[in-house]
Amino acid sequence: YPLNRDAISGKQFKVKITLDGKPEYQYIMIEDYIPAGCEIVGEADDSKWLKGYYARRENRDNRVVFFLNDLKGGHAEIVYTLRAETPGIYHALPARAEMMYNPHVKGNSDERVLVVKDK
Numbered sequence: 001y002p003l004n005r006d007a008i009s010g011k012q013f014k015v016k017i018t019l020d021g022k023p024e025y026q027y028i029m030i031e032d033y034i035p036a037g038c039e040i041v042g043e044a045d046d047s048k049w050l051k052g053y054y055a056r057r058e059n060r061d062n063r064v065v066f067f068l069n070d071l072k073g074g075h076a077e078i079v080y081t082l083r084a085e086t087p088g089i090y091h092a093l094p095a096r097a098e099m100m101y102n103p104h105v106k107g108n109s110d111e112r113v114l115v116v117k118d119k
Contacts, residue, residue, distance in 0.1 A: 006115040007084035012041055017078040017095055017109070021071050027100045028068040030078065035090035035114045040064060041081040067100075087118040 007013055017032060034040060040059050056067040057080075066078055092114050098106035 006117045007038075008117055009084050009087050009119050011119070012081050012083045015080055015082055017066075019068075019071060019076045019078075019097055019107075021074055021105075021107075023071060023074040025071040025074075025099060025105065026069065028071065028097055029100050030066040030068070030095060030097045031063050032066075032080075032095040033063045033093040034082065035092040035112075037084065037086040037088050037090045037116050038082045038114070039085055041083050084114075084116040087116050090114045090116065 015032065017030060019028070019030070021028075043059075055069045058065045058067075064080060068076060090113070092112040094108040094111050096106065096108045
């Protein structure tokens with residue numbers, strides 16, 4: 001989410017999720033919850049979003065879900081775009097990552113506060 005700055009209503013901004021883990025981690029699901037007042041930009045089948053890492057992306061009502069086959073080199077970055085819509089102060093719930101077939105291996109990000117200002 002925009003760091004050290006506010007989002008402006010009607011404007012787009014990039015969201016970047018960084019994963020660090022073991023290179024042998026496979027079949028990883030990442031859920032990133034969308035703060036109220038924002039909308040997802042882009043279709044779920046747009047392959048440029050994950051720079052070759054992804055197997056699938058699903059846009060849902062309240063989150064974006066990414067499925068990775070593996071963690072190449074133990075690191076991955078996922079970038080996608082949101083559009084700020086409604087002015088207000090919103091909490092962005094932590095993103096969650098877990099191995100789909102070994103859910104004991106999991107992690108999450110911090111919660112963020114997003115301020116959307118009127119244009």
